[in-house]
Amino acid sequence: MxxxxxxxxxxxxxxxxxxxxxxxxxxxxxxxxxxxxxxxxxxxxxxxxxxxxNLRYELLAAELRKLYLGHLEVLELDPGSPLRGLLAGSRSYQRSYYAPGVEPGTPGPAGSRCEDITRLTFADASLDLIVSSDVLEHVPDLEAALAETARVLRPGGLHLFTVPPRERTRKRPPEEPEYHSDPLDPNGILAVWDIGPDAPAHFDRADLKLDIAAGPEGIDRRVVWRARKT
Ligand SMILES: [Zn+2]
Structure with missing residues (x-):
């Protein structure tokens, strides 16, 4: 079939x-x-x-429209995002995909390239904005991902992201696996983290501060998170 x-x-x-x-x-x-x-x-x-x-992309788009995209160098962690029409107006716009075992930098669908958020190929302080939607909950070493965000963003730069809203932040125990649909994998992708309103207490760093930029909205109580490079 x-x-x-x-x-x-x-x-x-x-x-x-x-x-x-x-x-x-x-x-x-x-x-x-x-x-x-x-x-x-x-x-x-x-x-x-x-x-x-869907709602999470509409919420991200509303936040992106508040920025001067024409001045910003942008990385989006998604090769086929509905935000691409809007983000095409950025000063530069790179899209990435992630596949285990694929060398970072390898070209992929729709002009994207492979990037691992825990070890990006970008130079220090070379980006103004990172955008991701329902990606970070799948990254086992989320601390390393946020440290990389802080490394590649310029001071004042932002990582705007969504994750499925949860009551509280925790690494999910292996005996409670939760899989999300993944356009690149018919078996789905394992969610490693629950991320709730207490995320700043878990993940804030001296050089990166998290807060909620928009929401909650809708039955799903979606929010847009903002990680700002200090
Ligand atoms: Zn639309």
Whole structure:
């Protein structure tokens, strides 16, 4: 059976009852009047028909529009993000993917290149903005990832990110595995971290401070996190 038919049977057909939540409105990501098609009770599979954005990308887009993107050098940790139309207006815009065992710098889909957030190929203080959506909860050495963020960002630079909201921050015990869907892996990808409102107490560093830039919003109580290089 083709992947598309499998996906239809497994993920779309059982969720058609949520289509009643479909709305016509302006998408905050692409800025166009669009159908926001609903296939889930929460916002994760409630997507703009035109750009594919769901709530977490719309929230990120709203924060990005507050910045002078034309002045900023940007890295997004996603090769196929619905933010790419907006971020294309940045001074420079590099997209990356991650695949275990692939050498950082290896070219990938849609002009992206392989990057490991715990050992980026970028020079110290060479970026103004990093954007990631539901990536950091999958990084086992999250402290190393944030240290790399602090290394490559210029002073005042930002890492704007989303993670699935949780009650409190903890490394998930191996006996409670949680897999998220992954466009690069049909088996899904293991979530290593729960990240909650107490994240700054766990991850703040002398050179990187975390706070919540936007939200919570929606049934899923989504927020946008901001890590600022001091
Ligand atoms: Zn859109």
């Amino acid at each position: 083709s992947r598309t038919v499998q996906r239809l049977r497994r993920r779309v057909l059982p969720n058609l009852r949520h289509l009643g939540g479909t709305r016509l409105r302006r998408c905050r990501c692409c800025g166009r009047l669009s159908l926001i098609v609903s296939l889930s009770p929460g916002e994760e599979v409630k997507r703009c028909l035109l750009c594919g954005a």
